[in-house]
Amino acid sequence: WATKDSKFLNHEGYGIGDDEYSIAYDGCRQLIWYNASSFPHRHKCWKPGDVLGCLLDLNSEHIIFYLNGIPLEPCKHVFKNAKSGFFAAASFMSYQQCLFNFGR
Structure with missing residues (x-):
């Protein structure tokens, strides 16, 4: 997740989770990124066909990441x-790809 205040400078390698206005799930390295710091998570390394779910709860001020349910x-960091x-x-990264599904 990111906000309008998040900085994204792809040519400098500055992406989602590299500032205090975004948070990122890194399924390859098994990390959560926030403010250019990483925190390990317990999910296994993702693989082709896996589904990442991202729940943003503004009332409770937390974000939950799901891997295959x-x-x-x-996570409350970004709030x-x-x-x-x-x-x-x-x-x-240049070799990575995904398909986004916004509710279907």
């Missing part, structure tokens, strides 16, 4: 600085 603990203006966001 298995949830992680709620220290951001309260509104959220949108789904992703950043990838």
Whole structure:
């Protein structure tokens, strides 16, 4: 997730989770990224065909990431600085790809 205040500078390698206005799930390295710091998570390394779910709860101020329906603990990091203006966001390495599904 990111907000309108998030900085995204792909040519400098600055992506989602590299500032205080976004948070990222890294399924390859098994990390959550926030403010250019990483925190390990308990999901296994993702593989082709896996489904990543992302729940944003503005009332409770938490984000939950799911891998194939298995949830992680709620993340509250990004709400220290951001309260509104959220949108789904992703950043990838050149060889990575995904298909987004916004509710279908």
